[in-house]
């Protein structure tokens with residue numbers, strides 16, 4: 001098992017996963033350049049157009065979405081559906097589908113099975129991480145035939161351990177997850193990246209890549225819920241993964 005910190009690089013205004021890309025998957029994270037992809041601060045029709053435009057630019061007919069509720073339900077998807085299923089994880093064994101996870105500070109976890117071509121994605125903020133949504137996603141995929149030894153996963157950009165200060169009550173809730181709380185200057189910070197990487201590793205995912213980009217301080221052109229503007233506005237990026245039709 002290996003956990004590698006590989007800083008994702010921006011290309012054509014998109015952050016891409018080097019590891020997933022090198023294995024033939026389309027996987028990454030949008031920036032402000034593509035516009036907001038979800039959430040309430042921008043018009044819904046504008047965001048829908050932004051998603052359609054992103055999909056087209058990546059060679060897919062559209063983006064598959066779920067209604068994210070900070071829990072751990074995982075669904076299998078075979079086609080776009082309305083209303084979006086309420087879940088925080090999804091996977092598919094079909095090529096030609098682009099899965100999209102909305103995130104402004106939460107972690108998009110992107111998974112691919114290099115043997116069957118299955119792809120999956122999860123949305124893990126502190127609540128989803130505590131509810132072990134990344135583990136649930138891996139378990140759901142392997143139960144459906146994914147090969148655990150062939151899985152590769154990326155922890156996408158999110159608020160990092162550099163910026164994610166939490167209070168004592170939340171620290172107590174998160175302590176059972178293991179050694180992912182960092183103390184600095186009398187404050188406690190939660191490391192969403194190591195916490196999610198540990199969940200993937202615990203189920204035997206052999207290769208894990210950590211993008212290492214903080215949405216709040218990372219320098220890339222990203223929105224952060226915790227760095228919203230004076231009017232409280234912020235946009236939302238999309239973590240995405242798919243396999244092109246061969």
Ligand SMILES: [Zn+2]
Nearest residue numbers: 162163214217
């Ligand atoms: Zn930071």
